[in-house]
Amino acid sequence: MSDDSQDEDDRAPLASLRERIAQAVRDVKSTTPLAQSFTNFVTINLVANAQLAAGGTAAMSFLPDDVIDTAAISGADYINVGTLLPFYRDALPRIARAFHKTGHRWVLDPVAAGIGETRTEILRAFRATPPTLVRGNASEIIALTSMWRLADAAADGASDKASDTASDTASTRPAGVESVDEVDAAVDSAKRLARFLADGTPDGKAAVAVSGAVDLVTDGEHVYRLPGGSALMTKITGAGCSLGGVTATYLAVAEPLTAALAATLLYNRAAEIAEAKSDGPGTFQVHLLDALWNLTPEQVAESAIVTQ
Numbered sequence: 001m002s003d004d005s006q007d008e009d010d011r012a013p014l015a016s017l018r019e020r021i022a023q024a025v026r027d028v029k030s031t032t033p034l035a036q037s038f039t040n041f042v043t044i045n046l047v048a049n050a051q052l053a054a055g056g057t058a059a060m061s062f063l064p065d066d067v068i069d070t071a072a073i074s075g076a077d078y079i080n081v082g083t084l085l086p087f088y089r090d091a092l093p094r095i096a097r098a099f100h101k102t103g104h105r106w107v108l109d110p111v112a113a114g115i116g117e118t119r120t121e122i123l124r125a126f127r128a129t130p131p132t133l134v135r136g137n138a139s140e141i142i143a144l145t146s147m148w149r150l151a152d153a154a155a156d157g158a159s160d161k162a163s164d165t166a167s168d169t170a171s172t173r174p175a176g177v178e179s180v181d182e183v184d185a186a187v188d189s190a191k192r193l194a195r196f197l198a199d200g201t202p203d204g205k206a207a208v209a210v211s212g213a214v215d216l217v218t219d220g221e222h223v224y225r226l227p228g229g230s231a232l233m234t235k236i237t238g239a240g241c242s243l244g245g246v247t248a249t250y251l252a253v254a255e256p257l258t259a260a261l262a263a264t265l266l267y268n269r270a271a272e273i274a275e276a277k278s279d280g281p282g283t284f285q286v287h288l289l290d291a292l293w294n295l296t297p298e299q300v301a302e303s304a305i306v307t308q
């Protein structure tokens with residue numbers, strides 16, 4: 001695989017995509033959009049700090065009336081199901097219904113999809129009022145696609161742990177919060193999921209971002225692979241969650257595909273800078289926030305994007 005497409009015909013669309021990515025990074029820095037989060041207790045602080053470092057603003061809440069009211073001034077929302085409480089069973093579907101009714105754009109991070117009755121009930125409920133963008137690791141994307149009966153797990157090349165099938169949603173893979181699948185195993189699931197999401201949005205636009213060693217972003221039609229980053233990302237908690245929060249920050253100013261690409265590229269470049277400057281996970285996290293702050297729109301948009 002090479003940087004950019006080898007096909008001349010693909011170069012013009014990629015150039016215009018890069019311009020949209022740069023514009024999204026610029027717009028966040030100049031307009032400081034709010035992206036509200038309903039997220040897990042473990043990484044909530046890193047999510048807020050990463051959104052601020054990217055140039056946006058943050059607001060965290062767990063009360064449906066609070067979240068629904070604040071959505072009126074929030075460019076996009078972020079919902080992460082990493083840590084759950086019993087009242088979330090009603091609260092999260094209620095919030096998703098309210099977003100759906102007003103066409104409010106939101107990012108779902110289906111952390112640990114497939115684990116536990118409560119999480120499965122909540123994630124299943126979202127199918128009727130789906131998000132604009134899903135960001136997760138490969139196992140989570142495969143599990144959610146299967147849970148929503150969009151996938152043929154066998155066709156996906158998923159690992160043996162994928163006991164689920166399109167016709168059997170009673171169980172989903174026990175992935176925990178870490179992925180047990182490679183990004184490439186989730187390509188088909190990600191495309192199916194993105195097409196399903198696009199069918200549910202007012203403007204027909206949606207995206208899915210799959211994180212891992214080489215990240216993947218798709219709008220259901222095109223697939224973009226984004227290499228780089230740092231393996232140290234897996235040694236701090238919240239790399240994925242904060243990437244999801246920053247994706248919502250970009251979704252506040254850009255269409256879903258551009259938002260997913262901008263956030264993922266920003267994270268890969270920031271992780272590389274942080275790794276070069278750090279001495280282990282503690283200093284890595286500090287340098288990651290600094291790099292999110294210091295990277296320019298051009299540095300983000302000029303990153304390698306592999307289309308084949």
Ligand SMILES: Nc1ncnc2c1ncn2[C@@H]1O[C@H](COP(=O)(O)OP(=O)(O)O)[C@@H](O)[C@H]1O
Nearest residue numbers: 137178211212213228229230231233239240267
């Ligand atoms: N092996 C790796 N090499 C480089 N970057 C990685 C690696 N694994 C994960 N990342 C990066 O870490 C971030 C979080 O991804 P991931 O660990 O897949 O999410 P999650 O924490 O939700 O499982 C992403 O920016 C991704 O690119």
Ligand SMILES: Cc1ncsc1CCOP(=O)(O)O
Nearest residue numbers: 040042082177238239240241
């Ligand atoms: C450790 C943990 N447990 C429940 S949520 C969570 C954080 C997961 O963070 P990430 O998905 O970004 O690794």
Ligand SMILES: [Mg+2]
Nearest residue numbers: 111177240241
């Ligand atoms: Mg995660």
